[in-house]
Amino acid sequence: MYAYSEFDETFVRNRVAQFRSQVERRIDGSLTEDEFKPLRLMNGLYLQLHAYMLRVAVPYGTLNSRQMNQLAYIADKWDKGYGHFTTRQNIQFNWPKLRDVPEILEALADVEMHAIQTSGNCIRNVTADHFSGAAADEIEDPRPTAELLRQWSTDHPEFQFLPRKFKIAITGAPNDRAVTKAHDIGLRMVRNEAGEPGYEVIVGGGLGRTPMVGKTMREFLPKADLLPYLEAILRVYNLNGRRDNKYKARIKILVHETGTDEIRALIEEAFIEQKKFFQAPPAALVEGLEAAFAPPLFDNTQSLAFDHAQIENAAFRSFVETNVAEHKNPAYGIVSVSLKPVGGTPGDATSDQMRVLAELALKYGHDELRVSHEQNIILPHVRKADIPAVYAALKEAGLGTANIGLLSDIIACPGMDYCALATARSIPIAQEIAVRFDELKLEREIGPLKIKISGCINACGHHHVGHIGILGLDKAGVENYQITLGGDGTETATIGERTGPGFAAEDLIPAIEAIIQTYLDIREAEDETFLQAYRRVGVAPFKAAIYKDETNARAA
Amino acid sequence: MARNFVPQIITANDLFEGDVIYLKADGTWARDIAEAHIADSAEQVETMLKTAYGQQGSIVGAYAMKIEIDADGKPAPDHFREEFRTRGPSNYFHGKQADTKQIGA
Ligand code: HEM
Numbered sequence: 001m002y003a004y005s006e007f008d009e010t011f012v013r014n015r016v017a018q019f020r021s022q023v024e025r026r027i028d029g030s031l032t033e034d035e036f037k038p039l040r041l042m043n044g045l046y047l048q049l050h051a052y053m054l055r056v057a058v059p060y061g062t063l064n065s066r067q068m069n070q071l072a073y074i075a076d077k078w079d080k081g082y083g084h085f086t087t088r089q090n091i092q093f094n095w096p097k098l099r100d101v102p103e104i105l106e107a108l109a110d111v112e113m114h115a116i117q118t119s120g121n122c123i124r125n126v127t128a129d130h131f132s133g134a135a136a137d138e139i140e141d142p143r144p145t146a147e148l149l150r151q152w153s154t155d156h157p158e159f160q161f162l163p164r165k166f167k168i169a170i171t172g173a174p175n176d177r178a179v180t181k182a183h184d185i186g187l188r189m190v191r192n193e194a195g196e197p198g199y200e201v202i203v204g205g206g207l208g209r210t211p212m213v214g215k216t217m218r219e220f221l222p223k224a225d226l227l228p229y230l231e232a233i234l235r236v237y238n239l240n241g242r243r244d245n246k247y248k249a250r251i252k253i254l255v256h257e258t259g260t261d262e263i264r265a266l267i268e269e270a271f272i273e274q275k276k277f278f279q280a281p282p283a284a285l286v287e288g289l290e291a292a293f294a295p296p297l298f299d300n301t302q303s304l305a306f307d308h309a310q311i312e313n314a315a316f317r318s319f320v321e322t323n324v325a326e327h328k329n330p331a332y333g334i335v336s337v338s339l340k341p342v343g344g345t346p347g348d349a350t351s352d353q354m355r356v357l358a359e360l361a362l363k364y365g366h367d368e369l370r371v372s373h374e375q376n377i378i379l380p381h382v383r384k385a386d387i388p389a390v391y392a393a394l395k396e397a398g399l400g401t402a403n404i405g406l407l408s409d410i411i412a413c414p415g416m417d418y419c420a421l422a423t424a425r426s427i428p429i430a431q432e433i434a435v436r437f438d439e440l441k442l443e444r445e446i447g448p449l450k451i452k453i454s455g456c457i458n459a460c461g462h463h464h465v466g467h468i469g470i471l472g473l474d475k476a477g478v479e480n481y482q483i484t485l486g487g488d489g490t491e492t493a494t495i496g497e498r499t500g501p502g503f504a505a506e507d508l509i510p511a512i513e514a515i516i517q518t519y520l521d522i523r524e525a526e527d528e529t530f531l532q533a534y535r536r537v538g539v540a541p542f543k544a545a546i547y548k549d550e551t552n553a554r555a556a
Numbered sequence: 557m558a559r560n561f562v563p564q565i566i567t568a569n570d571l572f573e574g575d576v577i578y579l580k581a582d583g584t585w586a587r588d589i590a591e592a593h594i595a596d597s598a599e600q601v602e603t604m605l606k607t608a609y610g611q612q613g614s615i616v617g618a619y620a621m622k623i624e625i626d627a628d629g630k631p632a633p634d635h636f637r638e639e640f641r642t643r644g645p646s647n648y649f650h651g652k653q654a655d656t657k658q659i660g661a
């Protein structure tokens with residue numbers, strides 16, 4: 001794993017000291033809130049509905065056991081004994097007190113973590129495929145590149161005051177698990193005809209108020225050209241992006257208003273300039289990064305324990321079916337730990353659970369953990385022979401839910417239970433849906449299904465790319481929920497289509513049930529997924545099912 | 557009370573804890589909405605907001621919110637967002653609903 005250089009260490013410690021004095025100056029009155037707010041946001045500190053919230057970066061979602069244990073320690077010492085893992089591969093603490101935050105940042109720095117650039121109009125924490133370095137379908141581990149991007153973008157003087165926030169996602173595999181097409185820049189590793197790895201560069205994707213699927217600017221960009229090309233994109237954006245209107249300031253709007261071909265031409269032009277002056281990162285640095293993410297020493301001993309456990313234990317078998325993915329080493333599996341127990345809060349883990357995860361990573365997982373954008377935790381390298389023991393320990397800790405990729409593996413943003421921008425709650429909706437379908441015992445029969453919920457138009461819960469997306473709104477003083485169908489966040493990215501008027505909370509669950517029932521009725525075979533069926537028949541039958549009863553629909 | 561004037565109270569967040577607070581008649585802050593002073597004219601809202609803005613050293617983001625008045629004559633939120641702010645999140649018994657009231661504003 002990547003370890004901080006002396007530069008990183010000094011940088012992070014200085015930032016903590018700086019913030020400590022900023023907090024003191026806010027408290028003694030020498031800074032007003034207007035002056036202090038941008039400073040605290042730069043350090044990941046938000047003020048939400050009921051308390052402060054600290055957002056901690058987990059670069060490219062990778063953690064080791066020591067870091068996970070430290071998060072547990074922070075949760076116990078300064079919060080309420082839990083943390084919330086988010087779609088941005090971050091962790092958020094919901095109850096820190098202002099005076100404690102410098103201490104918390106210090107504790108994070110002790111394990112090479114921080115909350116820098118988790119907010120503000122800068123290049124945010126780079127997100128990556130949570131199976132990086134492990135997935136069987138991967139061309140190359142994208143994390144050396146992600147780390148290079150982190151170093152390049154952290155405090156980059158030209159890119160601290162962009163027109164708006166800027167998010168980069170990267171995947172080393174053709175199967176896109178990092179939602180690259182819904183980011184300002186998405187990088188998807190591909191090979192050219194000569195078989196060399198490079199990147200497909202996708203620009204201008206995003207969700208929020210104006211959801212858009214990113215446009216491919218380069219089908220294939222050689223790896224060596226990555227930084228100057230990204231600088232070219234950012235330069236074009238910095239010069240041309242709309243600063244007059246916050247809602248039009250993201251690069252997606254620039255791409256949309258200017259046109260893909262025109263933007264591509266501008267980028268290529270800037271790229272030629274950029275390349276002239278560009279100083280490639282020293283080879284030693286690049287090699288160092290490659291080495292930092294070198295795969296662990298795998299133990300290839302074959303064992304039948306994994307197969308036997310599946311035969312003997314039906315619960316384990318269903319866990320394997322959903323929660324274990326194919327590893328590039330056949331003796332290994334990738335274990336996804338669901339943070340979506342039925343009725344729980346999606347993405348939350350208690351400090352005890354964090355410690356169990358840390359221990360399992362250390363004992364069975366080459367000391368690696370990942371946070372997925374689907375708000376789950378991944379043990380990327382577990383020997384198949386050890387998976388039964390891992391499962392038993394997870395189950396014991398309330399982490400054995402076998403639902404990855406199924407209906408109850410719901411993404412939900414914090415919504416109006418925490419977030420000051422929310423127009424409605426999202427967590428209780430996720431809880432109700434999971435509980436209802438648990439009663440129906442239909443989840444396995446329904447198969448792969450992604451439900452994603454946001455508590456406002458900002459779309460932090462990715463609802464536009466949910467197979468079923470739910471958006472909470474405030475309709476004349478009542479929580480109201482709009483449904484979108486057919487969204488997809490993978491390499492075949494699609495923005496979901498709105499069904500029509502929204503539903504009051506109590507009518508929403510029956511509507512979701514009707515949608516699922518419609519799917520079960522119309523699917524041509526058991527293995528035709530919800531998304532495939534939707535793509536075949538379109539929105540019409542689903543609309544008919546949810547609006548047939550007029551009293552069900554509350555006109556929008 | 558002036559005709560057509562909807563009664564209001566002043567709310568903010570505590571600088572140190574972030575907790576929701578309400579302005580009382582004496583210019584200090586309560587954690588419980590029931591103790592909020594009800595402004596019954598636009599002028600009074602202005603005066604109270606000034607009092608609040610004068611306390612930037614201990615509060616954040618003061619604003620006037622419209623309320624309803626309950627059977628006991630106490631202020632009650634007229635919107636679900638404000639109702640949640642009086643209570644805390646719905647997924648855990650955390651925040652105001654759990655904390656003992658009146659731990660010094
Ligand atoms: C204090 C809480 C939060 C605030 C104030 C906040 C604010 C925002 C805003 C204003 C946007 C819209 C940006 C735009 O369209 O220009 C946004 C988008 C987004 N946020 Fe949040 N958010 C919060 C919490 C979260 C959480 C908890 C997550 C992860 C679960 C998250 C992940 C995202 C994502 C994925 C997007 C959409 C992607 C995009 O940028 O287009 N945010 N957020």
Ligand code: SF4
Pocket residue numbers: 413414415416419420421422423454455456457458459460461
């Ligand atoms: S989608 Fe809206 S409600 Fe949900 S976290 Fe983002 S800003 Fe808050």
